[in-house]
Amino acid sequence: QVQLVESGGGLVQAGGSLRLSCAASGRTLIFYTMGWFRQALGKEREFVAGISRNGGSTFYADSVKGRFAISRDNAKNTVYLQMNSLKPEDTAAYYCAASFGSTSDTARAYDYWGQGTQVTVSS
Numbered sequence: 407q408v409q410l411v412e413s414g415g416g417l418v419q420a421g422g423s424l425r426l427s428c429a430a431s432g433r434t435l436i437f438y439t440m441g442w443f444r445q446a447l448g449k450e451r452e453f454v455a456g457i458s459r460n461g462g463s464t465f466y467a468d469s470v471k472g473r474f475a476i477s478r479d480n481a482k483n484t485v486y487l488q489m490n491s492l493k494p495e496d497t498a499a500y501y502c503a504a505s506f507g508s509t510s511d512t513a514r515a516y517d518y519w520g521q522g523t524q525v526t527v528s529s
Contacts, residue, residue, distance in 0.1 A: 408433040408518050410502050415523030418492055422527070426487040428502030428520060436460075439505045440478060440485045441516060444498035444525075453511035454500070455487060463509060470496075492527045499524050 414426040426442070441456040455466045455476035464476050475488040485502055500523050503516035510516070 408435070408438065408504055410504060410518055410520035412500060412502050412520045412523040415500060415525045417526045417528065420492060420494055420527055420529050422492050423488070423490045424492065424525060426489065426500055426502075426523060426525075428485040428487075430483045430485075430504070434480065435478065435483050435485065435504070436480045437506070438518075439507065439509045440476075441503045441505065441510070442476060442485075442487045442500060443503060443513060444496075444500045445522075446498040449498075451501070451513055453513070456509045456511060457485065458509050465509065465511070467511070489525070492525075494527045494529045497525060497527050 408430050409432045411429050442454040443451050444454050445451040457464045457476045461478045473491045478485045502520045504518040505516045
């Protein structure tokens with residue numbers, strides 16, 4: 407079993423940047439494909455970005471493509487989400503998730519979840 411803890415959220419102005427981190431404990435992350443999801447108030451959780459076990463493959467939701475970048479450092483057991491050119495519509499709680507399976511943009515494919523970190527983008 408793996409425990410995930412997100413950090414790096416906060417309040418930022420539109421156009422700004424944030425870097426989220428997801429630190430894992432309990433088991434090495436090399437066993438898992440990883441994803442970032444977000445959930446805005448009153449909306450369903452949605453996929454943001456995913457990354458393969460070795461970091462060689464990444465994929466993104468259309469809404470963040472070209473602005474966000476997912477990466478991982480398996481030696482540090484940490485996954486990152488670099489968010490640039492932030493928009494008010496990016497405001498949400500951001501969650502990292504780990505999957506035993508192949509990369510997926512579907513929440514049900516992920517086996518472990520963190521508690522989330524809030525990102526608020528002001529206009």
